Amino acid sequence: MSINYSERIPNNVNLASNRTLQRALEHWQPAFQDWWKEMGPENSTALEVYLRTAISVAPDGWAHYDHVRMPDYRWGIFLAPPEAGRKVNFGAHKGDPAWQEVPGEYRSTLRRIIVTQGDTEPASVEQQRHLGLTCPSLYDMRNIFQVNVEEGRHLWAMVYLLHAYFGRDGREEAEALLERRSGDSDNPRILTAFNEKTPDWLSFFMFTFITDRDGKFQLAALAESGFDPLSRTCRFMLTEEAHHLFVGESGVSRIIQRTCDAMNRHKTDDPAKLRALGVIDLPTIQKYLNFHFSVTSDLYGNEVSSNAASFYTNGLKGRYEEAKLADDHVLDTSEYPVMEVVDENIVTRQVPALTALNERLRDDWVKDVAAGVTRWNKVPEKAGVPFRFVLPHKGFNRRIGAFAEHHVSPQGQILSEAAWTHQHKQWLPVEEDHQFVHSLMGRVIEPGKFANWIAPPARGINNQPVNFEYVRFS
Amino acid sequence: MPDIAHSSHMKMNAPTELVRQHLIDPEICIRCNTCEETCPRNAITHDSRNYVVKFEVCENCKACISPCPTGAIDSYRRVDKSLPYPIEEQLTWDTLPQESEPDPDQTPEIPDEVARITEIATAGQGGPALPPWSAAHPYVGLFTLARPATATISGNHRLTAEGASSAIHHIVLDFGQTAFPVLEGQSLGIIPPGLDEQGTPHHVRLYSVASPRNGERPGYNNVALTIKRVLVDHDGNPVRGVCSNYICDLKKGDKVQVLGPYGTSFLMPNHPGSSIMMICTGTGAAPMRAMTERRRRRIALKEGGQLALFFGARAPEELPYFGPLMKLPEDFIDTNLAFSRVPGEPKRYVQDVIRQRADKVISMLRDENCYIYICGLKGMEAGVNEAFADVCRDHGMDWNTVLGELKQASRYHVETY
Numbered sequence: 032m033s034i035n036y037s038e039r040i041p042n043n044v045n046l047a048s049n050r051t052l053q054r055a056l057e058h059w060q061p062a063f064q065d066w067w068k069e070m071g072p073e074n075s076t077a078l079e080v081y082l083r084t085a086i087s088v089a090p091d092g093w094a095h096y097d098h099v100r101m102p103d104y105r106w107g108i109f110l111a112p113p114e115a116g117r118k119v120n121f122g123a124h125k126g127d128p129a130w131q132e133v134p135g136e137y138r139s140t141l142r143r144i145i146v147t148q149g150d151t152e153p154a155s156v157e158q159q160r161h162l163g164l165t166c167p168s169l170y171d172m173r174n175i176f177q178v179n180v181e182e183g184r185h186l187w188a189m190v191y192l193l194h195a196y197f198g199r200d201g202r203e204e205a206e207a208l209l210e211r212r213s214g215d216s217d218n219p220r221i222l223t224a225f226n227e228k229t230p231d232w233l234s235f236f237m238f239t240f241i242t243d244r245d246g247k248f249q250l251a252a253l254a255e256s257g258f259d260p261l262s263r264t265c266r267f268m269l270t271e272e273a274h275h276l277f278v279g280e281s282g283v284s285r286i287i288q289r290t291c292d293a294m295n296r297h298k299t300d301d302p303a304k305l306r307a308l309g310v311i312d313l314p315t316i317q318k319y320l321n322f323h324f325s326v327t328s329d330l331y332g333n334e335v336s337s338n339a340a341s342f343y344t345n346g347l348k349g350r351y352e353e354a355k356l357a358d359d360h361v362l363d364t365s366e367y368p369v370m371e372v373v374d375e376n377i378v379t380r381q382v383p384a385l386t387a388l389n390e391r392l393r394d395d396w397v398k399d400v401a402a403g404v405t406r407w408n409k410v411p412e413k414a415g416v417p418f419r420f421v422l423p424h425k426g427f428n429r430r431i432g433a434f435a436e437h438h439v440s441p442q443g444q445i446l447s448e449a450a451w452t453h454q455h456k457q458w459l460p461v462e463e464d465h466q467f468v469h470s471l472m473g474r475v476i477e478p479g480k481f482a483n484w485i486a487p488p489a490r491g492i493n494n495q496p497v498n499f500e501y502v503r504f505s
Numbered sequence: 506m507p508d509i510a511h512s513s514h515m516k517m518n519a520p521t522e523l524v525r526q527h528l529i530d531p532e533i534c535i536r537c538n539t540c541e542e543t544c545p546r547n548a549i550t551h552d553s554r555n556y557v558v559k560f561e562v563c564e565n566c567k568a569c570i571s572p573c574p575t576g577a578i579d580s581y582r583r584v585d586k587s588l589p590y591p592i593e594e595q596l597t598w599d600t601l602p603q604e605s606e607p608d609p610d611q612t613p614e615i616p617d618e619v620a621r622i623t624e625i626a627t628a629g630q631g632g633p634a635l636p637p638w639s640a641a642h643p644y645v646g647l648f649t650l651a652r653p654a655t656a657t658i659s660g661n662h663r664l665t666a667e668g669a670s671s672a673i674h675h676i677v678l679d680f681g682q683t684a685f686p687v688l689e690g691q692s693l694g695i696i697p698p699g700l701d702e703q704g705t706p707h708h709v710r711l712y713s714v715a716s717p718r719n720g721e722r723p724g725y726n727n728v729a730l731t732i733k734r735v736l737v738d739h740d741g742n743p744v745r746g747v748c749s750n751y752i753c754d755l756k757k758g759d760k761v762q763v764l765g766p767y768g769t770s771f772l773m774p775n776h777p778g779s780s781i782m783m784i785c786t787g788t789g790a791a792p793m794r795a796m797t798e799r800r801r802r803r804i805a806l807k808e809g810g811q812l813a814l815f816f817g818a819r820a821p822e823e824l825p826y827f828g829p830l831m832k833l834p835e836d837f838i839d840t841n842l843a844f845s846r847v848p849g850e851p852k853r854y855v856q857d858v859i860r861q862r863a864d865k866v867i868s869m870l871r872d873e874n875c876y877i878y879i880c881g882l883k884g885m886e887a888g889v890n891e892a893f894a895d896v897c898r899d900h901g902m903d904w905n906t907v908l909g910e911l912k913q914a915s916r917y918h919v920e921t922y
Contacts, residue, residue, distance in 0.1 A: 090543060090567070090569075090572065091571065093571050093572050269542075270539050270542075270572050273535070273538075273539045273574040276535055276537055276574070277535045277537070277574040277575045280535045281533075281535075281575070402553065406535075409532075409599060478805070489530075490533065490576050491576075492576070493576075494576065494724055495805070496803075496805065498805070498806060500805050
């Protein structure tokens with residue numbers, strides 16, 4: 032099959048004149064199309080979706096809007112423009128020119144980092160593939176599809192790096208990215224959170240708000256990398272990731288709004304009454320928040336990690352906003368506080384900062400999530416509803432790290448097995464909660480109409496009205 | 506008391522210059538940092554609460570607009586140029602401040618000349634009239650002879666074919682950060698620089714805007730004009746129109762002094778289900794293009810109502826916007842063209858097509874939600890009047906009675922020159 036490269040695959044990596052890359056993509060692109068058909072959004076092939084396509088990295092090429100069928104979406108390959116004289120900004124190679132080729136000694140580590148990041152992209156598309164069938168509006172349907180095609184583009188971005196810089200190994204890894212399946216017991220996705228189900232839209236919004244925010248912090252840390260092509264790729268991806276965070280944050284916010292409106296209209300905070308009115312009671316939303324926050328927290332790994340230390344020292348993965356931090360960027364003398372459990376008590380101890388980089392990135396992420404939760408809380412505050420959302424303790428419901436062997440309440444108390452068993456149903460969604468939320472999921476596709484459990488957004492996409500025909504059914 | 510006298514004195518003699526201040530809506534923003542990262546001028550900054558734009562640094566280059574995932578970045582407030590919202594204040598916001606309206610006590614300054622031109626132009630509707638009840642509130646006289654706005658030419662191209670008997674230009678004015686709110690059907694005034702033969706400054710000329718209220722390009726602070734290069738006078742004698750030639754010769758990047766906006770009557774209805782009948786010749790198409798484009802941008806809203814256009818020109822190649830007009834779907838606009846100089850074909854004028862479409866015209870005259878707009882050369886008025894009279898007579902109606910009712914209901918608007 033022949034491809035008109037510059038037209039079909041918008042890029043700024045000079046694809047039209049790179050034969051090696053073309054050959055690799057000629058093989059991979061059809062496999063990607065097959066994967067999209069099999070695992071992409073269900074029953075969506077014929078839909079014309081008002082999507083944003085990046086056609087160049089310039090500000091005006093960034094967001095090109097049009098109604099397109101998703102299989103025809105132009106997945107492109109974009110790197111942020113090169114920064115002249117860019118250096119490795121941290122670790123043992125600090126001050127060296129940034130690497131334009133993969134340093135031999137870090138080849139397998141870098142490949143692993145890229146594959147792990149790349150694996151999350153198709154995984155989330157797979158997790159979300161049924162949700163178009165229960166969209167609460169055309170606006171939301173368009174948004175989830177935008178998220179999906181951009182996750183697809185992020186996969187392309189990682190595959191580009193594998194193809195362009197990792198030779199045969201890279202090509203094999205690129206194929207494997209299309210072979211693993213979210214939730215498949217024989218060939219699962221690499222990270223646990225990406226094998227969980229995203230069964231309903233509240234989960235989807237929580238996922239994009241919380242788990243895609245992990246993506247933001249991972250990408251931001253990789254954007255600091257001394258391996259320049261990785262850095263530039265991730266910088267461009269961050270701009271798209273922002274849209275996913277928006278979908279999640281505004282989605283949950285609109286659900287809260289709708290519930291608060293119902294609480295005021297019917298003068299009740301009784302979850303049973305609110306559920307009968309067809310809105311999601313705020314305590315249930317809090318439970319979903321607890322679940323997604325704790326599961327995503329695990330993605331950062333162990334609090335103390337020698338892997339993270341060597342990634343840093345070797346200049347492969349920096350800290351969040353590394354270049355803006357004022358310290359020595361080597362971290363061989365400083366310390367960082369981490370929590371652990373000693374004699375059934377949670378204590379904080381100082382460890383070498385270099386070994387605590389996972390924890391530091393997690394803390395940066397927690398701060399960012401907390402700021403978003405504060406913005407959610409403005410909704411009940413404005414509505415005069417006394418309820419406020421709170422993030423659970425970092426040790427709550429963890430499977431990885433210092434708290435993995437312990438039960439911790441959302442308030443941060445160590446609990447006995449019995450106490451946890453008795454109480455955890457107040458904190459995490461149970462089958463009955465899932466069933467209730469699931470019962471609300473019905474498809475609304477009339478332009479400008481919204482499902483009963485969610486408020487319309489404050490404004491439409493790309494200055495279009497809220498009742499714009501964001502998706503056309505032909 | 507002296508203080509009050511002082512402040513009112515200030516207001517009269519130092520009228521505020523309104524500008525559009527670029528802001529970020531804190532209720533919609535998700536604090537993703539994309540705008541700050543994108544801004545080539547480093548005009549955007551943040552604290553733990555808000556992202557904000559430095560008024561004195563932002564050059565309104567719009568590089569931040571399309572990467573913003575939320576649309577929060579696309580927010581503006583009209584402010585007094587000397588009193589923009591400082592970032593210290595923006596950082597404390599939970600919501601954007603209310604849009605402030607211009608001071609209602611301040612009567613707009615309408616130059617005598619503008620009033621005179623308006624009087625002549627609207628004579629056909631019996632002088633000043635009320636706009637449709639659902640028209641948007643127009644701003645009038647924000648910029649005056651003493652304090653004109655400065656716009657930059659961001660586009661100038663000839664619409665009519667090179668061989669056509671007249672050169673009609675499509676001009677795009679960019680107002681940068683200056684707020685120049687203008688509605689479809691309104692006009693703006695342009696003063697050519699320099700002095701005339703008598704050594705006095707040139708008169709102001711009025712031009713209808715050809716773009717809808719949200720800009721020639723949606724969301725941009727720009728306005729389009731449709732300008733015919735005047736080379737002969739009404740009687741066919743050679744005369745070089747000072748202002749039209751000045752404008753048609755302007756290059757991209759040139760600055761131009763603008764007054765206005767003007768016009769409180771020739772405004773389109775905005776209510777769902779309202780219809781518009783447009784009758785025009787030549788550059789009289791400008792306000793019709795603006796209204797049509799306003800409706801076209803809102804097609805998806807399915808607000809209902811019909812558009813009917815009766816448009817006369819010598820030949821297709823002399824009809825401004827002929828190409829784009831022909832691309833508009835039939836179910837969106839009922840387009841009726843009349844050409845008076847097509848070789849081998851009988852001369853047809855707008856009044857001829859009005860008669861030809863009598864049924865359509867009658868149903869629109871009878872529809873109380875249909876508003877009628879006539880714009881073009883003075884000479885067209887008589888013919889159009891007769892055609893309406895004929896069509897009415899054939900349907901057992903008296904045009905003079907109908908016209909009275911139309912005017913009474915602010916459904917009949919004329920601007921001819």
